[in-house]
Amino acid sequence: MKTRKTDVLIIGSGLSGLMTAELLSLQKNVMIFTKKRLEDSNSYLAQGGIAAAVQEKDAWYDHFLDTLQAGCFHNETAAARQLVTDGLEMIQKLVGLGVQFDRQPDGTYQYGKEGAHSHARILHIGGDSTGKHLIDTVKKRIIEKNLVVEGETVLKLIVKNNRCIGVWSMDELGEMTATYASAVILATGGLSGLYPLNSNASTITGDGLALAYDAGAELTDLEFIQFHPTLLVNDDGKSVGLVTEAIRGEGAALVDESGNRLMKNEHPLEDLAPRDVVSRVLYRAQMAGKETFLDIRNINDFQKRFPTVTRLCAKNRVSIEKGLIPVAPGAHFTMGGVGTDVGGRTSITGLYAVGEVANTGVHGANRLASNSLLEGVVFANRLAQTVRSETDVELTLEAEWEGIEVLADSPTFEEIREIMNNHIGIERDERGLNQAVRWFERYLNTTVIHEFPSLEDIKKRNQILVGWLVAGSALQRTESRGSHYRTDHPYQREKWQQRRVKRRKECYESVESTAGA
Template identity: 45%
Template structure:
């Protein structure tokens, strides 16, 4: 039994922001399944959006966020987070790129109406923020790497989450107890064969929370980033939207611009529009490229992307980068309030694993690091003001003789291919029902006693559970909105679908309910 005041599972920007802002009298443990830097936040090339420019204000940022989110957002959450954005930026002022006069450089990305994106190191914003936060870790914070959290412990007498089970690399189960348990495990990009996500991002936190009985919301809304570097049949990394913000355009192999006439913003249209357009061209046998010839000093402006292209044999002197869309961001996740409180007492979720309503049906570029910084800061303030010790729970230790259930799962690559084919960029009732039937045969919602499984097998189980949540929600939503596109219901249905789909495991059964949301309007 290992005790702590605050247990944080994950090591991205939200997790580290929280840890560094908790009062130093708190005993904090950070558990991460890999290395502390092996997270989506570290890979983030894009920057942080904030209305700090001379010709910008929060109302414009709000309007862009709601428009990109197709008005599925929680407007109160959006206003609160965006109002806080300038102050959050100022906390990290020294690491952001500036002009010769010391003014922050502001870039533009898709669906933003003005330049409002701050960057660090050109296209290495996430890396620099994570390294800055790591440098601020204090002695009261203990980081354990290469430890895999797999089961939330619920004390039914206290009616609260009291800890988490985790396996070390030798497969030994360890118990971590705390008064505040925080999931900051990221999304689920690895459920698809082509993704910008780190290899560790497999939906663990969502599956754990679901199995513990927490409410899960908006799982149908998956953002596919339009431009992943594509070489030799594989994704080789992200090509930031900032490249299109600087003037690059999407073209076919013959040089035909593909976004002409598709959307008023052309290549800077919302991501779901651009991804669907590229997908359609690829399905019709075309290769798609980013034409970067209009960007001067590309190597200086985008050093990380340049190095990655060169490493993968892309000759940038030709001015074309081969791209495909891939899974990038989950707008849904564990249903929380704005600071991360879930439907289970003592359990919190922050960052991409949480669904606060900021992103709606489609995340506006560079709002995600912002959300992580906001939640980390506000949750730390709440814990500092409201923390109290609870009685040590009486949870039985795992039984060494427990054996694993006979769960037979296909290879993970099969799951990824099936998810892309049936629950990918373009969906339909027929494809979704095929996927649901295929997933249901494994009866993974009934899996219990994970102690006896290996880390690899638990990871596979979590991926299948998370895939089933996405499939179920996508089947329920009979319209197209944001990151969810149904070819059989290709239009938004405002009359019937201003509501969230919430899935919860209740008394061993899958329960689905609908929560009405107010239509988000810009005032």
């Protein structure tokens, strides 16, 4: 088996991983592993934009309060404050890297509005292809520095005395390598690919969570999985891509096949309510046998303003001329993950996490729209500062491969997705969650140690492990909050509304007193 050594090893190629690499590459030797191609990330698929309180009439504390309210006040306030106060600096840093946000004819930024935002503060690129442009800009710089190893799957973290010193990995030809690093960074994304309807890249199935769990790192809030209300669905009912929330911000409405407004009287913000609320309304409509659509008939120049969605519809033979885009809610974003502080440190020394795989607590129980790309750059910057401030350790290249657990018996990927969808979906209850836990445990109890596993063996065992972790977390939280909705412990709407109003008032008073600090 081969060995190699670097200062910093980053696992994953989304925006947070690439930004961390870019920010560290002048001071450290950096290497990036991605199990497929560099473009296979959720960041690349992100359409809507990046939220930041940039314009004069907006303020970081309004963005902060919107983030807390969307997160049902389950957020870590220090992390949420860090997110919004660093926003302007990171937007300027992106512009310095060559990012060109859409502008008005007078040269000022164009701002979009999305669900649960009190101001129009969403910066975008190319209308609805923000993620692609951000990744392309940073990727070009990364490729020039020759930092990327494509087709490399991490099998196991190397941990000695609660310090991570590297990883075992396998390439697409089955060759294994031990790579040693003073800092190992998980930037692997979330787990939404485990659901049949999802907006994620096909590679995003929770591998980073499994790696961290096996190494003994703390994982938190895995029950909080955001379902995006508007995934484009084809005639077979399969999701074929995301329909950005920015379209609703421009006046589109969710309707059923009879033209009835689905969000009317459901929430004061109607079609721009928080995503968990909108997703449940659409889900219940579909369970009642209704078809659900996004009505875009009052949006002028739709094709020019939303070229990515236009191309997506054309590719899947959906006519936008009719003005009704068939949509359904699907798994989108993992709020929980590997527990970290705002500097990216996990409970294992030398192991860090950033982006969707990490849980700083910034999103609480439900992520505010377009805070994910902001999270990626803000906490990449914070993590880079952390790594630069810590002394590199002298690594001894002495780890011995001892094999890895795989399943002696395993289900199909479709069966895993069916369990996730039926029992750990938009609505949950104790009976279904117990059933899911038992189902996953039946396979986990068949594990054996394999010296030379296949990549398929590794992938399947990770999927089962992550499904079990999510089901167990959801079973333990008996309240309904944000994206975690228990039909056996539903929201008491009036009580929750009173609590939210009170918490928002308390936060406003607290934040206003320090807003000038």
